[in-house]
Amino acid sequence: MDTVIRAAAPAEYESLGEITAEAYLQDGLLDFGASDSYLHELRNVAKRAAAADVLVAVRDGVLLGGVTFVPSGGPMADIARPGEAEIRMLAVGHAGRGRGAGEALVRACVERARTTPGCSGIVLSTQRTMHAAHRIYRRLGFVRAPERDWNPVPELADITLLTYALTL
Numbered sequence: 627m628d629t630v631i632r633a634a635a636p637a638e639y640e641s642l643g644e645i646t647a648e649a650y651l652q653d654g655l656l657d658f659g660a661s662d663s664y665l666h667e668l669r670n671v672a673k674r675a676a677a678a679d680v681l682v683a684v685r686d687g688v689l690l691g692g693v694t695f696v697p698s699g700g701p702m703a704d705i706a707r708p709g710e711a712e713i714r715m716l717a718v719g720h721a722g723r724g725r726g727a728g729e730a731l732v733r734a735c736v737e738r739a740r741t742t743p744g745c746s747g748i749v750l751s752t753q754r755t756m757h758a759a760h761r762i763y764r765r766l767g768f769v770r771a772p773e774r775d776w777n778p779v780p781e782l783a784d785i786t787l788l789t790y791a792l793t794l
Contacts, residue, residue: 629683629690631731633682641689642692645717646668646671646715647669668717677696678695681694683718690719690727691719693716695739696714697711697738707749710791711735711745713748718731750768751787752787763790768791769791770790774789776789
């Protein structure tokens with residue numbers, strides 16, 4: 627059976643929050659590990675769903691991962707400019723990797739951006755070590771936008787997030 631991408635149901639928020647948090651922890655993406663304050667944000671799917679579109683990847687009834695799509699001008703945007711949508715918190719659990727779920731989630735976000743009135747592009751932030759995700763982004767036409775790289779924790783100089791952009 628194929629991977630199905632759809633809106634997250636409230637009953638899935640807790641599971642998706644755990645999948646997202648565990649993916650970030652297991653991949654070493656949180657500078658302060660289990661005590662990182664961002665872990666709470668990763669787990670708080672209900673908060674994201676109240677301000678953006680949370681999509682999930684499901685195969686054979688199993689939740690594989692999810693992503694947050696922030697429409698142009700959405701309150702969850704970190705780097706999007708007017709007329710741009712933003713992808714945030716893409717995560718696929720380790721058990722679901724290698725099945726195309728991550729790419730399917732990104733494709734779904736691109737399609738949503740294409741159908742959003744006034745949206746001319748889509749952006750995202752990623753860490754330097756997220757090599758598998760970088761391959762997905764490049765395969766789907768995203769390009770590096772180094773002039774938009776940024777640091778979410780300015781007091782720590784070594785936390786620079788890379789920016790990728792896709793013009794629609």
